[in-house]
Amino acid sequence: MLNLKDIHKTYTADGVSSEVLKGVSIDVSEGEFVSIVGKSGSGKSTMMNIMSTLLEPDSGSIFFKGRELTQASSAEINSVRRNDISVIFQAYHLFPYLTAAENVLLPFMQGFAPIGKALREEAFEVLSRVGLSGKENRLPVKLSGGEQQRVAIARALIKKPSVLFADEPTGSLDSKTGNAIIDLLRELNAAGLAVVMVTHSPEYAKAGHTIVSMEDGLVSGIEKNAG
Amino acid sequence: MNIFTLPFRNLRRKLLRTGILVAVFTLGILSVVLLYNVSRTIGHSLEEKMTAFGANVVIYPKTESLKISYGGFSMGNLAYQVKYLPEKETVNAIYSIELNKNISTVAPKLLELIHYKDKPVAVIGVIFAQEMRIKSYWSVIGGKPGKADGVIAGSRAAEHLGLKTGEIIPIGDKKFVVSGVLKPTGTEDDNSIFADLHSLQTAVNKPNLINYADVAALCAGCPIEDIVHQISKKLPDTEINAMQNIVKQRMATIQTVQHLVLGLGGVILLTACFMLSMFMLASVNERKNEIGILRALGYSGSKIFIIFSFESLIIGALSGILGYAGGYLGSGELLKILSLGENAHITFNWLHLLITVAAVSVLSVCASAFPALKAAQMRPTDAFSRI
Ligand SMILES: Nc1ncnc2c1ncn2[C@@H]1O[C@H](COP(=O)(O)OP(=O)(O)O)[C@@H](O)[C@H]1O
Numbered sequence: 001m002l003n004l005k006d007i008h009k010t011y012t013a014d015g016v017s018s019e020v021l022k023g024v025s026i027d028v029s030e031g032e033f034v035s036i037v038g039k040s041g042s043g044k045s046t047m048m049n050i051m052s053t054l055l056e057p058d059s060g061s062i063f064f065k066g067r068e069l070t071q072a073s074s075a076e077i078n079s080v081r082r083n084d085i086s087v088i089f090q091a092y093h094l095f096p097y098l099t100a101a102e103n104v105l106l107p108f109m110q111g112f113a114p115i116g117k118a119l120r121e122e123a124f125e126v127l128s129r130v131g132l133s134g135k136e137n138r139l140p141v142k143l144s145g146g147e148q149q150r151v152a153i154a155r156a157l158i159k160k161p162s163v164l165f166a167d168e169p170t171g172s173l174d175s176k177t178g179n180a181i182i183d184l185l186r187e188l189n190a191a192g193l194a195v196v197m198v199t200h201s202p203e204y205a206k207a208g209h210t211i212v213s214m215e216d217g218l219v220s221g222i223e224k225n226a227g
Numbered sequence: 228m229n230i231f232t233l234p235f236r237n238l239r240r241k242l243l244r245t246g247i248l249v250a251v252f253t254l255g256i257l258s259v260v261l262l263y264n265v266s267r268t269i270g271h272s273l274e275e276k277m278t279a280f281g282a283n284v285v286i287y288p289k290t291e292s293l294k295i296s297y298g299g300f301s302m303g304n305l306a307y308q309v310k311y312l313p314e315k316e317t318v319n320a321i322y323s324i325e326l327n328k329n330i331s332t333v334a335p336k337l338l339e340l341i342h343y344k345d346k347p348v349a350v351i352g353v354i355f356a357q358e359m360r361i362k363s364y365w366s367v368i369g370g371k372p373g374k375a376d377g378v379i380a381g382s383r384a385a386e387h388l389g390l391k392t393g394e395i396i397p398i399g400d401k402k403f404v405v406s407g408v409l410k411p412t413g414t415e416d417d418n419s420i421f422a423d424l425h426s427l428q429t430a431v432n433k434p435n436l437i438n439y440a441d442v443a444a445l446c447a448g449c450p451i452e453d454i455v456h457q458i459s460k461k462l463p464d465t466e467i468n469a470m471q472n473i474v475k476q477r478m479a480t481i482q483t484v485q486h487l488v489l490g491l492g493g494v495i496l497l498t499a500c501f502m503l504s505m506f507m508l509a510s511v512n513e514r515k516n517e518i519g520i521l522r523a524l525g526y527s528g529s530k531i532f533i534i535f536s537f538e539s540l541i542i543g544a545l546s547g548i549l550g551y552a553g554g555y556l557g558s559g560e561l562l563k564i565l566s567l568g569e570n571a572h573i574t575f576n577w578l579h580l581l582i583t584v585a586a587v588s589v590l591s592v593c594a595s596a597f598p599a600l601k602a603a604q605m606r607p608t609d610a611f612s613r614i
């Protein structure tokens with residue numbers, strides 16, 4: 001479904017260039033759970049951003065459902081972001097002045113037509129799916145870190161994407177809450193959603209069918225996980 | 228909830244910031260509206276006062292011949308044939324032009340040569356109420372004519388003919404009484420006798436006839452050419468003479484005042500725009516994260532632009548309404564304080580309100596165009612790649 005080939009990316013900051021990705025290839029099949037592990041600074045987030053269309057590579061190709069995204073117009077990219085892929089981050093990036101349900105509805109707030117009742121009910125339903133029934137009208141400050149990440153996941157889910165990208169989703173959570181989030185991702189994956197997750201933790205990485213190890217801008221190993 | 232939810236929520240969330248911006252913008256608009264209204268009214272009353280020093284448009288019958296007179300010396304008229312205008316029709320026509328609000332006074336006149344004590348003297352039939360409005364420099368010794376048969380004598384005419392108050396002058400088949408004598412004015416008025424127009428018309432059997440009409444037109448807000456044009460359309464058989472120099476001088480005074488005032492308001496508005504621009508720029512930087520998330524959710528650059536511009540638009544529209552309403556109420560109060568209230572031409576005008584709101588909205592959107600554009604061009608990773 002998603003195939004990245006020979007991706008190169010160089011950052012230039014303060015006149016110093018550093019090649020962060022030196023020819024990385026990763027494939028994600030439909031419904032697959034891919035974990036990306038590696039030391040800090042090895043280029044995981046950069047790769048993740050390129051996979052999720054948030055960043056353009058310097059060279060290489062990205063095929064998503066047969067479409068070459070490096071050649072796509074910005075309108076096409078926006079459409080992919082609206083309909084097909086979702087991202088969550090270590091920082092939950094919720095809008096502090098919107099309630100949980102309103103945050104979940106953000107993807108549908110781009111139009112001039114008001115959001116209908118059906119969608120609002122859907123938002124409540126998705127929130128209950130991630131375990132937040134009864135907390136739909138709370139502002140993010142009234143939610144714990146784990147709950148905030150669940151809202152972010154609900155916001156990612158409501159458009160029914162085919163793939164969810166998660167960049168260290170447990171990075172700011174204690175291990176118990178972190179475990180619960182991983183379990184939730186597993187559950188969603190079991191229901192058919194492809195998941196690509198960056199993590200520090202070898203334990204969490206085991207959730208993936210495939211574990212990609214990165215080192216210094218290159219893929220250093222691909223491990224298939226039977227269980 | 229739709230695309231406008233985010234800007235509305237942000238306005239509400241940053242109530243202090245919104246309040247400051249609306250206040251400054253409102254102040255700018257309020258001062259423009261207030262100062263404009265007041266200066267217009269003062270301009271009007273100023274002009275009205277200046278009108279008292281003479282008419283600026285003269286309407287008389289069309290003649291083929293040239294008037295042979297200069298500097299008050301008459302050298303006769305080559306093809307002498309007096310033409311008249313119908314009084315009622317002429318006056319009504321003047322008051323029926325589109326710009327009739329600008330017609331301050333119409334003073335029709337009938338001229339009649341009589342002989343009194345074997346000396347020739349000109350009798351001018353006037354409507355005293357109208358005449359006094361354009362001749363504030365008149366000062367009458369004795370009394371103003373209280374009755375229809377009263378006349379006022381110019382100073383030289385009185386001296387020349389030895390006229391005294393109470394003296395009876397026969398004109399045509401009527402008797403008129405001298406009710407007062409004018410102090411010297413230095414104008415042609417000194418040589419003439421003034422009688423009530425309608426009494427004179429009856430006395431000399433020229434009902435409803437006049438030789439010419441003086442018109443005092445207020446020219447604030449419209450050029451005298453337009454007024455002349457409109458009168459000439461209504462009165463095709465007349466000659467209309469606008470005293471351009473008088474008009475231009477009056478207009479220049481009023482326009483200087485108005486330009487000054489609008490300039491000042493403009494500076495306040497410019498400051499407001501600058502502030503809005505700065506606040507918006509700060510807001511865009513502060514909300515980088517939000518912009519990144521929205522881009523990641525598939526919001527296009529133009530949607531981001533709309534979100535930020537709409538915030539400014541609301542600030543502009545709100546200020547426009549408050550500023551116009553405040554300016555309207557404020558000018559009334561201010562004019563009362565300046566005791567110019569009775570001359571006030573201030574009316575609440577929905578169209579002006581609409582124009583004000585639209586103009587300020589456009590202005591505020593323009594002022595925030597740079598920050599909004601900056602937001603629209605932000606890429607999602609600008610917000611979170613470096614965390
Ligand atoms: N926007 C950027 N500009 C310049 N350098 C960057 C930027 N983002 C990341 N880097 C650098 O690229 C390298 C890889 O970063 P990243 O992809 O975030 O690695 P990881 O997620 O594996 O820790 C790091 O050295 C980081 O400092």
Ligand SMILES: [Mg+2]
Pocket residue numbers: 044045046
């Ligand atoms: Mg990272």
